[in-house]
Amino acid sequence: MDKQRDAFLDYLTYQKHYSLLTVASYQREINDFIIYLRQESYQSFQECDYALIRSYLVTLNKRHLSHNSINHKLSSLRSFYKFLVRQGYVDDNPFLLVNALKTGLRNPDFLFIDDMLGLLDSIHIDSDLGMRNKAMLELMYASGLRVSEVVHLTLDHIDFSHQMLFIHGKGNKDRYVPFHDEAKKWLVEYINHARIELMSTTHQDHDFVFVNKRGGQLTNRGVEDIVNRCMRDYDPTRKIHPHTIRHSFATHLLDAGMDIRVVQELLGHASLSTTQIYTHVTQEKLIEVYNKSCPRQAMERLEEKKKSVD
CATH class of the missing domain: 1.10.443.10 (Intergrase catalytic core)
Incomplete structure (x- = not known):
């Protein structure tokens, strides 16, 4: 699986000429999926099917990821499997069977x-x-x-x-x-x-x-x-x-x-x-600002600093 992932990343880098940041994002998403496959005792990408993807989505939801973050992972894996099919590594692309999750963000529509x-x-x-x-x-x-x-x-x-x-x-x-x-x-x-x-x-x-x-x-x-x-x-x-x-x-x-x-x-x-x-402020931006500004969070950071000094 690592070799097939690396082949895809090389394809993005040298044939598609994607930026380093974009390639790194794909790598993170695929690595996360590989970890999940190995935890579930799967040995190849060929073994992935619709049921496995649904199980993976349940795991992502338990990690409290936003629908936008999950959709980003699905998009990356869909592109990855498209490459695997084209190269003959797998027979089909099961991620085509999964629709993006509803985000409710439509006023106005924008891309992260x-x-x-x-x-x-x-x-x-x-x-x-x-x-x-x-x-x-x-x-x-x-x-x-x-x-x-x-x-x-x-x-x-x-x-x-x-x-x-x-x-x-x-x-x-x-x-x-x-x-x-x-x-x-x-x-x-x-x-x-x-x-x-x-x-x-x-x-x-x-x-x-x-x-x-x-x-x-x-x-x-x-x-x-x-x-x-x-x-x-x-x-x-x-x-x-x-x-x-x-x-x-x-x-x-x-x-x-x-x-x-x-x-x-x-x-x-x-x-x-x-x-x-x-x-409007995106959910990620809102959480970031809140964590930096919340008085209780600020006090906890101060306490952590005091402990580290002591």
Whole structure:
């Protein structure tokens, strides 16, 4: 089992080009499953079936893991077994029989940071369309763009030297939005190579940044289809809208401590009340803040420090 796990991690690293953090996350999830299999006296991944998975889920629930954490494990193992089937190590993928657990988190919908980065890392870049998808989703997450702003973005609205976008947004309101080095890297690669190739197939000549397979301007529906396909490849149990990426952008900035008025400016909201829908706090964040702030917890930490000094 260890050799098959390592083969999968090598595949993620050298063929899929996943980041080290994403590969490490997969490794943790698979190692946890291997430990469980060995505790139950199983010797191979081939022995796993639906009944075993249900038993594993019971164990995870007894550990008081959140539904989001359990869904993350299921997603990782589903991808792992997909690899095992393709390599002929197992006959089928029993994790396809298990649906994601309900989380009740739908106001607004967003991805946790691990899932957001995992989605971006999972995008195939071995084709011109794949490179377009990578550049587009990286920029959407880097700058919190609306779908309409993505499809109408033009080359002259990108300032690479200052890493800023000029956005003509909703309600005819203009704003400047920054983007980071990672987004710049993929955007430059796409514009200098993949975009040129896509436009040359039908001799297109326009300034829209993101183009379809025929070199024409992408539509809102086209962006939705791309996001859906990328998410399906990453986690087939979940469907997201492009706005989910914008929600994730805002949520992660606020969770990191950015002032809500700055986030309002980046999103192009006319009213602060619109931005306030993103001030929801994830369960993990809530627990983290509570444990740091709770008076009783603080007293216990002080007592522990005194004991260690004594």
